[in-house]
Structure formats: C-alpha cells, structure tokens
Amino acid sequence: MTTHEVRNQPPPFGGYDLLAGDPALVAALDRWSPSRGDVTELARLAATSDPARWADQADTYPPVLRTHDAVGNRLDEVDYHPAYHALMTVAVGHGLGAEPWLANAGTGAHVRRATGFYLWSQVENAHLCPVSMTYAAGPALRHTPALAGEWLPRLASRVYDPRLVPVADKAGAIVGMGMTEKQGGSDVRANTTTATPDVAGPLGSDSVRLTGHKWFCSAPMSDGFLVLAQGPDGLGCYLLPRVLPDGTRNAFAIQRLKNKLGNRANASSEVEFAGTWATPVGEPGRGIRTILDMVAATRLDCILGSAATIRQALARAVHHTQHRAAFGATLIDQPLMRNVLADLAVESEAATLLALRLAHAIDEGESDFARLGVAIGKFWVCKRTSPAVAEALECLGGLGYIEENGLARLYREAPLNSIWEGSGNVNALDVLRAITREPASLAALAKECALARGAISLVDTAIDEIESVSTQAYAADAPWLARSLVERLALTLQASLLVRYAPPEVAEAFALTRLGPDRGLTFGTLPAAIASGAPGRILIDRATPRR
Structure with a gap:
C-alpha cells in the first residue's frame, strides 16, 4: 500500500574516504611518518560496502560460548560470526598488531599503525580489542627475551590464524590479557590467583601451575594471555598459552561470556584456572611493573x-x-x-x-x-x-x-x-x-x-x-x-x-x-x-x- 513518497531523507552513509576526508589526520601522518605505508589502501577498503556489512553482522550476531561437546567433554570454545574473522583478517593483514615493535627507530611505524587503528576503528571497534592487546604485548614480553623471541614475530605477523594449535605451528598469533578478579577489580594487588612453580612442567623449567580465576578476560580464543598471579616472590606476570607445545589444550575453563552494553562482536569472558600451565614474564614479584x-x-x-x-x-x-x-x-x-x-x-x-x-x-x-x-x-x-x-x-x-x-x-x-x-x-x-x-x-x-x-x-x-x-x-x-x-x-x-x-x-x-x-x-x-x-x-x- 502506497500512502506517501519518502523524501527529504539523507542517502545511506558510506563510500567516504576516511583518510582523505580527515585533514588533521592526514597532516599528522605526513608530519610524523616518512611514508604512508598501506594506510591509504586501508582507508579505501574501509569505504567499500563489505566492511560496513561485516560490522553490522558482527554486532548483530555476537560470539557464542560452547562449554561442552555433545557427550559432556569440556570444549571451552567461542564461535564467532564469519564477519568477525573478516574484520580481524583485515586488521592483522594491515599491520595493526605488534609489527611496530620490530621496526627500526625513526620509521614512523607506530604513527602509521595508530593511523590505521584509528581508521579501522571507525568501521567496527569491538574486534580491535584483541588486536590492541596483541600490539601491547610487545613491550611486556621484551622483559623476557626468550619469550619475546618465540612470540613477538608471530604477534607482529600479518597472518590471521584463528586455529587453536601450538603457537610454534602458527605464522601469526593473538594475545589477550587477564588482570582483574572478582574481589579486587582495578586493585590487582588483591588478586588471589596463585602461581606454583613446577620444573617438570610442559613449558620448561620455569613452568608454573595457576589456580584461580579472572573476572574479565576478553578474546578468550587468543593464543596466549598475559595474566597476574601471586607467585613465591609476590604478584608476578605470566604468559599462559591456550594450547601446550604437545598440542593438548591448557586448562582454561570459560565459565560464561559477559552480556555487555556494547562491544558485542568481542567476547569478554570469566575464566577459571585449575593447574593451568604458564611461564613467568619479567622479574619475579614485579608483575605490575x-x-x-x-x-x-x-x-x-x-x-x-x-x-x-x-x-x-x-x-x-x-x-x-x-x-x-x-x-x-x-x-x-x-x-x-x-x-x-x-x-x-x-x-x-x-x-x-x-x-x-x-x-x-x-x-x-x-x-x-x-x-x-x-x-x-x-x-x-x-x-x-x-x-x-x-x-x-x-x-x-x-x-x-x-x-x-x-x-x-x-x-x-x-x-x-x-x-x-x-x-x-x-x-x-x-x-x-x-x-x-x-x-x-x-x-x-x-x-x-x-x-x-x-x-x-x-x-x-x-x-x-x-x-x-x-x-x-x-x-x-x-x-x-x-x-x-x-x-x-x-x-x-x-x-x-x-x-x-x-x-x-x-x-x-x-x-x-x-x-x-x-x-x-x-x-x-x-x-x-x-x-x-x-x-x-x-x-x-x-x-x-x-x-
């Protein structure tokens, strides 16, 4: 039934070049980076119809937790809509992970990466949570050179690989973080999760077993997590791999996903550790630093x-x-x-x-x-x-x-x-x-x-x-x-x-x-x-x- 003509309404928003149309951003990029790298390409991609559709789909169809399989075995897996993986593929593929930490000084790598992050955030914010944590893990891992040597090249990779397999078998990896607990929140010194050394563990002589929980753990399908736990010398920082070197799953019980106001495309979870393997990062007892x-x-x-x-x-x-x-x-x-x-x-x-x-x-x-x-x-x-x-x-x-x-x-x-x-x-x-x-x-x-x-x-x-x-x-x-x-x-x-x-x-x-x-x-x-x-x-x- 036709009762009126639709008029005086704006055309659909889209097709805009987010870089060319932002003079302040262009000037900052050209001022502080000797080149634009592939930022221009990312801006043009953001102007096409596919990313906007992916953003709507990833928000409309949020992640789903599968705690067990059909016969009762624990799975602790999160299923994402394909649109989420499409967004992640672009973000990682354009160097928004830890790549700048491997670049030479004076190359403007962090400014280019920041520009790309700013542009791609305007398409969809939520999926960039794990991308941000992956970027940010770089300086923390450098406190332990052996871990940095193994993990940082993969965090800096432009290959997005969502499979749960040992990190040694992956060309690219994603890292999350677990700091807060129920009783403390931002007061992480109140954390009660413990780290007990076990020299016979699967991660070498520095292996520890974690027992406890994390109240907010975003991107639980990441390949590894930097977490805080109480060790023999006080509150320490530890790297927890999701999959152990022999291919078995680490003990990582995803209790539930948070029902958040926004940021729906990104899974934020509550997790529990029971004999979960990890390895120290940085000085013992200096986890906060x-x-x-x-x-x-x-x-x-x-x-x-x-x-x-x-x-x-x-x-x-x-x-x-x-x-x-x-x-x-x-x-x-x-x-x-x-x-x-x-x-x-x-x-x-x-x-x-x-x-x-x-x-x-x-x-x-x-x-x-x-x-x-x-x-x-x-x-x-x-x-x-x-x-x-x-x-x-x-x-x-x-x-x-x-x-x-x-x-x-x-x-x-x-x-x-x-x-x-x-x-x-x-x-x-x-x-x-x-x-x-x-x-x-x-x-x-x-x-x-x-x-x-x-x-x-x-x-x-x-x-x-x-x-x-x-x-x-x-x-x-x-x-x-x-x-x-x-x-x-x-x-x-x-x-x-x-x-x-x-x-x-x-x-x-x-x-x-x-x-x-x-x-x-x-x-x-x-x-x-x-x-x-x-x-x-x-x-x-x-x-x-x-x-």
Missing part, C-alpha cells in the same frame, strides 16, 4: 579508538545535516546546528591530534612525555567521547536512535574506553602518581606545551600555570582534586598542539571555548563570531566526509 608496559600501550589504543569514535559520529552527523531540511533550510545551514557541528569538530580535531602525537612519542622514544601524556589522554579523550557521540546522535533526531543508522552502536560503544585499562578515577590518580614519582614526565609535558608560546594569550597563560597547577598533586587533598588537575593539563596540552599544528582558526576556537572564562557546558555554545564566521566554516569543512 611488567604488565604496565602492556597497559600503557592499550591505553594509547583507548585514546585512538575514542578519537576515532568521535570522528565517525561527527562525520555521520555532518552527512545527515547536509541532506536534511527543516524549517525552511538545510539543517547544516541552520545557525544553532552549525554551532553544534563546529563545536564537535573542535573536539574531534583536538582528540585526533593528541592521539597521533602520543603515537609519535612512542616512535621517538619520548618515554617521559608518553608516560604522563598517555595517562592524561586516556582520562580526557575517553571521558569526552560519550557526550560528543550523544550530541552527534541528537543531530539526527529520532533517526539517530535507530540501530540501522550506525550512531546507536557508536553510542553503546562510547563509554567503554573510559572504563577499560583503568576507569577515569584510576587514570586521574595515575596522573598524580606520575607527577609525584616521575617528575621528569611533568618536565617533558611542560617542555612540549612551551613550544606553543607566543600565539594565543589564553594558551600562554595555561602553559604558565602548569607548574603551579601541578603542585596540587603533592597536597594532602590531592585525590579530591585529581580530576580537575587532569582536565586542566589535558586542555593545555591539546591547546598547545592545536596552536602548533592546526589552522589558527581551529586553535583559537579551542582556546576561547575550552580555556576562556565563557566556555559552555554543552556542545554548541561557541561564541556567535566563531560559529557564524570563518572559523565555523573552516571547522565544518574540515569535518565534512569526502569520497
């Missing part, structure tokens, strides 16, 4: 993934408002809508630039700057993602709340990176810890920000206040003030980067609305002179997706 190298790298990916989520939400909002008219004008030409879009564009550029600058710090070995910058970025960029995506969703009105339009999935995904690898409070307190225990990290941050002096007075003032603001970290009431301290440092760092690397109109808009006295509490509160003038036009143009 060892695994924090992994956590720092996954936190960088949280920043990248969140920046990508903001960018994709903004692109979808711009697309919709370009093709939808109301109250006598196209939505994108309505003054208040332009204010919202321009404000979101400011947020997006600041997040993207910070994420890529931190990846460049890894390339250049700027460990002091990365130590504090990653903790600040993890708190701030991830925390800003949910309100940014919510605002972008609202640009579509009721249509944004419908699953088929993509923004609903982004909205469900948006809070996750702020929770994983340390929630907001954990990261804010980590910033205090870095400032007070590793003062070189604060000096490196101040030095980085000082490079922006002389362009915008508000930014200069914020830079001048870094030292005085940071003294709060030493105060008796520092934990009460941690979030406000991190916010100020984050905004100052983002502003300084925009001054140096973004068009002046972008930097000025950020400074006025994030550092100035008249900043609003919601998106869409830019001063009229910015939103209606050249800065607004430039911001929206730089946020407009292109084919």
